[in-house]
Amino acid sequence: MNEEYENRLAEIRDALPLYEDARRLEHTMGVYRECVWFSKKFGLSEEDSYTVCAAALLHDITKNLSEADAIAICHRHKITPPSASAVMHQYTGAPFAKEIFGEHIVTEAICSAISCHTTGKIGMSMTDKMLFVADFTEVGRKYRSCRDIREYLHGECEKINRNEKTALSRLLNDTVKRIIGFTVTYLIEKGKKIDPDMILAWNAMVSEN
Numbered sequence: 258m259n260e261e262y263e264n265r266l267a268e269i270r271d272a273l274p275l276y277e278d279a280r281r282l283e284h285t286m287g288v289y290r291e292c293v294w295f296s297k298k299f300g301l302s303e304e305d306s307y308t309v310c311a312a313a314l315l316h317d318i319t320k321n322l323s324e325a326d327a328i329a330i331c332h333r334h335k336i337t338p339p340s341a342s343a344v345m346h347q348y349t350g351a352p353f354a355k356e357i358f359g360e361h362i363v364t365e366a367i368c369s370a371i372s373c374h375t376t377g378k379i380g381m382s383m384t385d386k387m388l389f390v391a392d393f394t395e396v397g398r399k400y401r402s403c404r405d406i407r408e409y410l411h412g413e414c415e416k417i418n419r420n421e422k423t424a425l426s427r428l429l430n431d432t433v434k435r436i437i438g439f440t441v442t443y444l445i446e447k448g449k450k451i452d453p454d455m456i457l458a459w460n461a462m463v464s465e466n
């Protein structure tokens with residue numbers, strides 16, 4: 258990655274402790290490392306590597322905010338607050354990050370990835386999908402399902418050459434579907450609400466392959 262991108266990532270990394278406690282930072286750095294892995298294994302361009310790595314660093318930046326602060330961000334940016342508070346931070350993250358770091362650092366591609374990292378959405382880009390997956394497969398996630406899907410992703414990836422773009426993209430799609438499938442099943446078993454964007458993301462992913 259070029260020096261400009263490296264400097265931007267360093268600027269974000271240095272500021273993160275102001276917004277995240279130690280536990281969240283550990284998770285964030287786990288997601289970041291998983292995205293570095295994606296960059297290498299999928300042979301991403303410098304721009305895509307920057308997008309996915311910056312999105313990883315920024316994705317949970319509003320998760321420690323109080324509900325009042327989160328609602329204030331929604332008002333400032335004319336966002337309708339979601340009904341489930343667990344997904345609130347995916348909508349507030351990008352506008353908040355832009356306020357802090359500016360639009361030259363927090364590009365539209367980064368905003369897109371942050372804004373669907375919990376639920377997915379219709380028409381996810383490759384970097385959207387990578388952040389969505391990395392948030393689930395980072396090594397700090399100890400749940401069995403996270404471990405299983407991480408092993409599947411990393412194991413299958415080893416069998417594919419970096420130049421086989423179609424096979425890599427199919428593996429990424431399969432992993433996204435496994436995560437959505439697991440999450441929806443889990444939410445149903447627990448009697449919890451499913452965000453409509455997740456259902457829309459599932460339907461879109463099923464028609465992609």
Ligand SMILES: [Fe+2]
Pocket residue numbers: 316317320346374375392
């Ligand atoms: Fe999150």
Ligand SMILES: [Fe+2]
Pocket residue numbers: 284288316317392
């Ligand atoms: Fe996260």
